[in-house]
Amino acid sequence: DGGITQSPKYLFRKEGQNVTLSCEQNLNHDAMYWYRQDPGQGLRLIYYSQIVNDFQKGDIAEGYSVSREKKESFPLTVTSAQKNPTAFYLCASSIPRREGTDTQYFGPGTRLTVL
């Protein structure tokens, strides 16, 4: 079955630690995204990548880092510099198009809690 997987489903972090969230897709999509969702707020874009070895900052990139070494994988590292990391993290992928629009499909999410 094609889809997007995220792991782990739940993650607990102590203050001062870096943690990495995994996102893998087997949809053969070129573009991948990371969003953050907080209660009562819309999804906010952290980073996105349209092609391997290239990525761009979104609206709230401070305190996060990413890599895109393979088309299928787009891991997100939440660093100790992120002041309020407790949130629900969502990964998405799409086939970017020059004309028209591209639909983004989401993974099941990772809930990160800072203890």
Add this chain to the structure above:
Amino acid sequence: EDQVTQSPEALRLQEGESSSLNCSYTVSGLRGLFWYRQDPGKGPEFLFTLYSAGEEKEKERLKATLTKKESFLHITAPKPEDSATYLCAVQARQAGTALIFGKGTTLSVSS
């Protein structure tokens, strides 16, 4: 500034009681408007993409429509399993592939 506003924030319906959810948007050139359904603790599930004013799409009890300033998600004769948060997002021409999301409308349907 590009933005998306959804209303109401929460909606309670009786089973079979039809209603509509609203998504108002301000964007500098619309490439597409998206509707997603999100169940608690899960990722958003894609429902519809609308591209231009006047366009309509349907799926089971859901129908999405689009004007130049807003989109409606009409729910006809809802069932308890339609209870979820419905998210609206827009893709602007100048923003590349990034989506701008509203805060969502949480729908509760009771039997």
